[in-house]
Each structure stands twice: as structure tokens, then as C-alpha cells.
Amino acid sequence: MGEQVEISKDIVSKEVLSQALHKENWEELWVILVAHTINRFIYRYGITSNKKDLIERADQKLSEVLSLILIEETRKWNRSEYATLKDFIISVIDSHLNNSFKKSRSKEELKSLVIDNSEDLSREDTLAYEEQRKEAFQFLEDEGATDEELMIFECMAEGIVKPQAIKEELGISDSDFHNAWRRLKSKLKKLRQKLS
Numbered sequence: 001m002g003e004q005v006e007i008s009k010d011i012v013s014k015e016v017l018s019q020a021l022h023k024e025n026w027e028e029l030w031v032i033l034v035a036h037t038i039n040r041f042i043y044r045y046g047i048t049s050n051k052k053d054l055i056e057r058a059d060q061k062l063s064e065v066l067s068l069i070l071i072e073e074t075r076k077w078n079r080s081e082y083a084t085l086k087d088f089i090i091s092v093i094d095s096h097l098n099n100s101f102k103k104s105r106s107k108e109e110l111k112s113l114v115i116d117n118s119e120d121l122s123r124e125d126t127l128a129y130e131e132q133r134k135e136a137f138q139f140l141e142d143e144g145a146t147d148e149e150l151m152i153f154e155c156m157a158e159g160i161v162k163p164q165a166i167k168e169e170l171g172i173s174d175s176d177f178h179n180a181w182r183r184l185k186s187k188l189k190k191l192r193q194k195l196s
Contacts, residue, residue: 010080017069017077020085029086032171034058036090036151040097043154044137046130061100065092086171094147133157136191143187148172148180153188 037058041047047054068075075092082088140150155166167177
């Protein structure tokens, strides 16, 4: 009979996925997904073009992600890992961005994407800041920070520091925020020691 590929019972079938997609409020979800993608562009990959360009790029990446899920069907939704459709799509976005930046961007290309648009910081200051920020992200990732923790840190790096504002920005619940914040705080303590 040959080897049978075991399909986890937690993998959502095409029908269930289709129902979930129909039930979703796409106007709201699309805004969240675009914001998440732009956040990743800026804080994980250092891309700082103008807003219009970032939105167009995010739309493009999201189309690719939906194509992977719906047309090529190479990404499967595992309910035990991602409770909601939104969580699942966000995980696919992160993985897709990671793959496309690893593959398609040489360091030179990345540099040319980073347009220095900060008037008040000198070029050196900006680069030093970016460098430190990347180091901080790398450190947190090495410490095993979850996506939620990294997104909270991104908000803080962006100057959004009030818990309520962060929760609204990320669309996460009080309990998810508090759990992630508790874990992140201990990592930030280590990070501060490292930086000092």
C-alpha cells in the first residue's frame, strides 16, 4: 500500500478553511495583516520607504501569502498551533517574509531599500540606532522570544509604550498581553545588562 502520509487531525480541511474565510471580517482583518506586514518590513528588515510604497508592498506580500494558502495549498492551518485564522495567516506572513528576504535580497539590495528619511538624526546616528535595534531583536530571538513578545518590543521601539495602546495596536487580549509582557520583561532585563 506504500507509505501513508499521516494527516494530523488538527489540520483544517479545505471546506473548513473556506467557511472560516467566508465568516471572516476581511475589511478589519486586512488592515491588521497589512499593519503587521509593514511592522515586519520596518523593524525586522529595516525597510523605511514612504507609507504608500510600504502599503503597496504589504498588499503584494499578502497576495502571495493567500496564494500559498488557497491556490498552491503549500501552507496548512494546524488548529492546535494557531487557534484563529488570523494567527495562522500571520504565521504564514512571517515565514514567507523570512524566506523571501533570505532568498532574494543581497545585503547591497537591502541597503538600497533603506532610505534614510530621518532629518533629525545624522546618518551615523541612524545607522548606529538601526544596528542596535537589530542586535536587540537578534538577542530576543536567541532568548526564545515569541512573535507576540517581539511585536510588543517593536511597539515599544516605535514609541508606543502604554499597555492599552500596545494591545490595541496588536489586537491582542489582556491575558495574552500580560503573559507575553511578563516573559519579555525578564528578557529585556538581560538585554539591558548586555547593552550596558
